[in-house]
């Protein structure tokens with residue numbers, strides 16, 4: 178039987194809790210056991226594939242590099258300037274935030290945001306180990322705990338695809354941007370409507 182019918186968003190709502198649980202579990206697993214097998218590229222191999230500068234990867238704490246779980250390179254177009262305030266949406270183990278912190282310098286600020294408090298503490302510890310500061314907020318990208326117009330740049334790497342409420346996320350990130358602010362997002366999109374069996378599979382969402 179082919180599955181061409183996809184349930185409307187409100188009927189998918191009960192799935193959200195299950196999928197969020199799997200998302201939390203999966204990325205914490207990458208952070209705690211990066212040597213494990215995952216069905217997506219991660220760590221230094223992924224970062225090199227996406228064109229991260231070798232110098233960054235040599236300079237960042239090994240734990241942040243090994244647990245990197247992005248899907249691209251948001252730094253290629255972010256044009257981050259010294260003194261700016263950057264929000265790293267879904268900051269994970271912190272590699273992207275650390276790279277942003279080097280770019281904003283001592284007069285700038287990097288704010289992390291992650292659903293999972295364990296990831297937030299990891300990102301902050303990795304930043305401290307590389308001599309910079311990330312203030313990571315535990316929270317959801319669908320309801321960003323920051324005031325309107327408070328950040329110059331939003332970066333995000335492989336995170337928005339994990340949300341059930343992507344329009345809401347986009348609305349939120351434009352809300353927190355200052356007028357003239359910028360976004361640099363790398364993420365996964367599908368050109369085709371995914372079948373209900375894929376949409377219903379927490380493991381496929383969390384990848």
Ligand SMILES: C[S@@+](CC[C@H](N)C(=O)[O-])C[C@H]1O[C@@H](n2cnc3c(N)ncnc32)[C@H](O)[C@@H]1O
Pocket residue numbers: 200201204244245246247266267268269270271272273274290291292293296316317318319333334335336339340
């Ligand atoms: C693909 S990883 C981020 C990779 C990261 N940029 C790096 O440098 O490794 C996804 C992260 O987003 C977080 N996340 C997932 N859903 C979220 C949500 N709704 N709100 C905030 N963070 C979320 C996960 O806990 C996970 O740490």
